[in-house]
Amino acid sequence: MIPDFQSLMRPLLEALSDGSVQRTRELVDLMSDRFGLTTEERDAMLPSGRQRLMHNRVGWSITHLFQAGLLERPTRGHIVITESGREALATHPDRVDMSVLRGFASYREFRARSSARDSPDDGSATAEPDVDAASPQDLLAQAVTENRAAVEGELLKRALALSPTEFERLVLRLLERMGYGRSGGVEHSGRSGDAGIDGIISQDPLGLDRIYLQAKRYAPDQSVQRPAIQGFVGALMGAQGDRGVFITTSSFSAGARTEAERVNARIELIDGSRLAELMLRHGVGVQAEVTVTLHQLDEDFFETL
Template identity: 80%
Template sequence: MRPLLEAVSDGVAHRTRDLVAAMSDHFELSVEDRAALLPTGRQRRMDNRVAWAISHLSQAGLLDRPARGQVTITAAGREVLAQHPERVDMNVLNGFESYRQFRSRSSARDSAGHAPLSAEPDVEAASPQDLLAQAKTENRAAVEGELLKRALALSPMDFERLVVRLLEQMGYGRSGMVEHSGRGGDAGIDGIISQDPLGLDRIYLKAKRYAPDQSVQRPAIQGFVGALMGAQGDRGVFITTSSFSSGARAEADRVNARIELIDGARLAELMLRHGVGVQPETTVTLHQLDEDFFELL
């Protein structure tokens, strides 16, 4: 991780492919090592290692991704270079709240009883199923973090369109339609889900693109409820990239209308689950011995 930070310390945007070459030169890899593939045979090992180093550094806020396939160092990344002249690893990254949240999401995803991710996993003691489960949960957490960053980088109007696209992918409006009605910066309704062809059964949407440290407060919920009443609606979905304060949640529970609150963590989870803004990369199939087959021979 430290050589990678050093490679981008000039402050300009670097292409990922160039960083792969730079890291290969740094570690003096042979031609064979540079061409070595992962067991899946679909990706070069060095490409994979650099991509994951970038992902972890990005989760800690040490790298930024200004454009597709490009990375640049952040002010925090420069500080880490100065403070850690010998080595930068996961223990260093754990000093950053954003990275701890990423690790927390990874551990929370691990519902199958596998050991949580650690800075130095015991690879030899883990089964292939454990390793695959750990890789899957870490991948999900990393991608969800990147999805939230991309959502935050959108304009308010584009974020509203993203929310509408997500709900379409989730199946809402399948018998009717989902439409974007926001006008950028308004305090009203940003979208309408018509659950039937005549539009008699409607769900109203509100999308707020807030920074992670700026939670949605009670007045925002009250404003949305007022807009619902003005539209003679009784059901709404309020989606944000941040979180909801306890007062906001209490207000949503108090009113007669049914208000569903979706915070940033759940938004990213839903986007990943329904394939919005992501694409599958690798599929792995594990096999086990069929004892019944041999018993019945």
């Protein structure tokens, strides 16, 4: 019987416990052997026909373990266990599942991102759909929500692994994809360790209408403080500009946000959460994997017969 993705979590950690770096396809084969799957079960496909069911479930299991920090992806398509993963194996000898993963802050943040997308405007939480009672639309919406939250988390981790110069190029690519500089151009002006302007977006061919960029690749626990905003405003004024975008992988302190609102310039602040959301929305650093179409009976059609 093909295991569900939660039942695969501890076996995957065990398979990687020796510290080896393995490919996802190799782990699929290992798990198929571990659970004694038949040839038919190994070849079983998703309803879309685009991916094998076992490969999909191993992939989802890896995604959740990655979000909890129990696995890492050192290079594309390769998986390795982390120290937290080894600790989870030691402290949970029988089973590792979502209830265990909720003990890790990074996984709770991942689940919070998922819940936030499903929460109404009044801030009340929305429960996950009951699989037995949910409609296909409900289940699809939940899967899409979890996928978006997972990919956004991975985008932020990948952005943090970039060099400062690479991160500046990343955010410039994002702004280009969003349509900025279409009538003018985008210039990368930053240098490593430079506290000034990292990029200039010309909104017209003559460069008379400009937006200035500051990009800071900070760890999640290192928020941007007021002095960083003051320094950016100073660089902005020195360039005789009145509009700027400050993008970071972390967050902005209350003092930083107050400073951005106080100054006589329009400063747009984009934190890590919004950065990942924008990257996903505009297709930067991601690629579409599966498109699903749901159908329903057309009553009007039959009434015209």
